[in-house]
Amino acid sequence: MSPSLSACAPTHVAVHNPCVAATVFEAAQGMMVTDARGRIVRVNQAFVRITGYSSEEVVGQTPRLLSSGRHVPDFYAVMWAAIARDGIWEGEIWNRRKNGEVYPEHLSITAVRDDDGEITNYVAALTDITLSKAANDEIRSLAFYDPLTRLPNRRLLLDRLRQVLAASSQHDRYCALMFIDLDNFKTLNDTLGHNVGDLLLSQVAERLQSSLRKGDTVARLGGDEFVVLVEGLSSGALEAAAEVESLGAKILAALNRPYELGTHHCRSTPSIGATLFHNGEPPQPDDLLMQADIAMYQAKQAGRNGMRFFDRRMQDRISERAQLESDLRHAIECRQFALYYQVQVDQHGKARGAEALIRWIRSDGATVSPASFISLAEETGLILSIGSWVLETACAQLAAWQAAPGMAHLVLAINVSAQQFHQPDFGREVRMAVDRHGIDPRLLKLELTEGVLLDKIEDTIACMQELKAIGVRFSLDDFGTGYSSLQYLKRLPLSQLKIDQSFVRDLASDSSDQVIVRTIIAMARSLQLDVIAEGVETQAQRALLEELGCRRYQGYLYSRPVPEPQLRALITGWSDQPSASAGPKNS
Ligand code: C2E
Ligand code: CA
Ligand code: CA
Numbered sequence: 001m002s003p004s005l006s007a008c009a010p011t012h013v014a015v016h017n018p019c020v021a022a023t024v025f026e027a028a029q030g031m032m033v034t035d036a037r038g039r040i041v042r043v044n045q046a047f048v049r050i051t052g053y054s055s056e057e058v059v060g061q062t063p064r065l066l067s068s069g070r071h072v073p074d075f076y077a078v079m080w081a082a083i084a085r086d087g088i089w090e091g092e093i094w095n096r097r098k099n100g101e102v103y104p105e106h107l108s109i110t111a112v113r114d115d116d117g118e119i120t121n122y123v124a125a126l127t128d129i130t131l132s133k134a135a136n137d138e139i140r141s142l143a144f145y146d147p148l149t150r151l152p153n154r155r156l157l158l159d160r161l162r163q164v165l166a167a168s169s170q171h172d173r174y175c176a177l178m179f180i181d182l183d184n185f186k187t188l189n190d191t192l193g194h195n196v197g198d199l200l201l202s203q204v205a206e207r208l209q210s211s212l213r214k215g216d217t218v219a220r221l222g223g224d225e226f227v228v229l230v231e232g233l234s235s236g237a238l239e240a241a242a243e244v245e246s247l248g249a250k251i252l253a254a255l256n257r258p259y260e261l262g263t264h265h266c267r268s269t270p271s272i273g274a275t276l277f278h279n280g281e282p283p284q285p286d287d288l289l290m291q292a293d294i295a296m297y298q299a300k301q302a303g304r305n306g307m308r309f310f311d312r313r314m315q316d317r318i319s320e321r322a323q324l325e326s327d328l329r330h331a332i333e334c335r336q337f338a339l340y341y342q343v344q345v346d347q348h349g350k351a352r353g354a355e356a357l358i359r360w361i362r363s364d365g366a367t368v369s370p371a372s373f374i375s376l377a378e379e380t381g382l383i384l385s386i387g388s389w390v391l392e393t394a395c396a397q398l399a400a401w402q403a404a405p406g407m408a409h410l411v412l413a414i415n416v417s418a419q420q421f422h423q424p425d426f427g428r429e430v431r432m433a434v435d436r437h438g439i440d441p442r443l444l445k446l447e448l449t450e451g452v453l454l455d456k457i458e459d460t461i462a463c464m465q466e467l468k469a470i471g472v473r474f475s476l477d478d479f480g481t482g483y484s485s486l487q488y489l490k491r492l493p494l495s496q497l498k499i500d501q502s503f504v505r506d507l508a509s510d511s512s513d514q515v516i517v518r519t520i521i522a523m524a525r526s527l528q529l530d531v532i533a534e535g536v537e538t539q540a541q542r543a544l545l546e547e548l549g550c551r552r553y554q555g556y557l558y559s560r561p562v563p564e565p566q567l568r569a570l571i572t573g574w575s576d577q578p579s580a581s582a583g584p585k586n587s
Helices: 018-025 045-051 073-086 130-144 154-168 185-192 194-211 237-256 285-301 312-333 374-380 383-402 426-437 450-454 457-468 501-505 511-526 539-548 564-576 578-582
Strands: 030-035 040-043 088-096 102-113 119-128 175-182 217-222 225-230 259-261 264-266 270-277 307-309 337-346 351-361 411-415 444-448 473-479 496-499 530-533
Touching: 030 045, 045 119, 073 088, 073 102, 102 130, 130 154, 154 175, 154 217, 154 225, 154 285, 175 194, 175 237, 175 285, 185 194, 185 264, 194 217, 194 225, 194 237, 194 259, 194 264, 225 237, 237 270, 237 307, 270 285, 285 307, 285 312, 312 374, 312 383, 337 383, 337 411, 337 564, 351 383, 351 564, 374 383, 383 411, 383 426, 383 444, 411 473, 426 444, 426 457, 450 457, 450 473, 457 473, 496 501, 496 511, 501 511, 511 530, 511 539
Parallel strands: 270 307, 351 411, 411 444, 444 473, 473 496, 496 530
Antiparallel strands: 030 040, 030 119, 088 102, 102 119, 175 225, 175 270, 217 225, 259 264, 337 351
């Protein structure tokens, strides 16, 4: 072996060890040596294996014999220029085997010079990367395509959307993004199994593809969510909307046709949200997806199996909610809450207790009513920390009243929301709060609504009994607005029914409300429960309630919900007046 050959072995084997050099030359890597004019003088076994040419067939030829025809002439010119300049070139290249197959290889070419710096040979080391190329393609396909339906995935869709947005700023045609969600997929998946679910998704994918024109994109975002991207609509907004409308109708019809899923015959419907875009607006793909998603949600709200266009007012409402949610989180962190107290009185006008009603005191001092944030707090789970804070604060207040003249007998009612009550350790949380503050548990009353009680009734009864055992009481709030049957009310360890204020409001003028109130009171009596009426605003209402048999009242007639010092002033003021038993005047 000539020194020049071993000098170029890829592992930099020492020149003086021809034996090792020869071994390397017969390694897995294909090797080809040419003379200075580019004629092949030697190849190894791996070269023979990779290219399919025998040594005899190639020696004396030039490597052009291997060329695939896939590269432009410039490609080779750049390559040879690099070798002339740097002495080496390395890269990926397409070559052709003897059997005609074109394959990818990793190639490095090194120029070998003699002592005078003259090029004597070129040595090429080549590795067949067909396999790793396939693996790469597979990785690419996993990265950009959904394996089940072979549709583009979210990533590729976002990519495509970016391109379309950029291109759309160059012309005035509308484009549209449609968000498609199947209405009953989860049920189908749960009842018939995932295999059937997968079959449905594949067929939906096919039907979507065949509903579209070439050039439109349909992607699967995951689950049962598909997105269609349509370009080249009219340049007038109304015409473009009409085009999308008719495409939507086509998709609805296609997806409404019955499905044969293995042995199952099924029906499925989609809800579609569409948004139009124009001149690269909005610039962010995520905003577009969100708009289409909002519209889809509206389609669901409107009864499903239909299509809705994105509506900006809806987005404003959603943004407001998101703002309220983040403000609420901040309020929880910064403890921007206060409890107000509304007195509850008996038929003699004596204060018997109070209901704690939460207020959110914003940093500018504005007071926010719970009516505007409790439902959001429930949906977001924030009610749990709010509820714990209320319980804690109420217990602390009860403890403080023990030492305050004229306040120690008051029963304090707090509102407990469904999520809070159904936490597995709610009973324990209440007991611990009671213990921590050393209060008499009989002074604590929990107001629950019928909705809370109807859910998981056995657990509910168990939790109520656990707390009743230590003396905590329960009042059924907003009573009469739900569907409580006597049957199940009997099973609940309640101590009070609270007549909803809607029946109190028109009590004097509406005889059917009088009938309802009378019935509630009769029901309470047979169940041996107290009754309290809320929302009592006038003496006339109070008098009627008393006549019907209700002996406890709460409402603006006595006091609005007020901060604790005012409640204290009110109650101690009453007990100082000998005439208090007549009840306060209408204010
Ligand atoms: P609710 O438990 O039915 O509370 C009674 C609501 O009626 C209170 O509204 C109270 O201010 C109002 N009210 C009292 N007397 C009268 C009256 O004579 N006339 C009229 N028109 N209204 C009267 P608020 O304080 O805005 O609370 C609204 C709702 O927010 C409550 O209804 C309750 O469901 C919820 N809430 C209040 N505080 C809490 C709390 O700490 N935790 C939970 N989970 N919910 C709470
Ligand atoms: Ca209440
Ligand atoms: Ca109520």
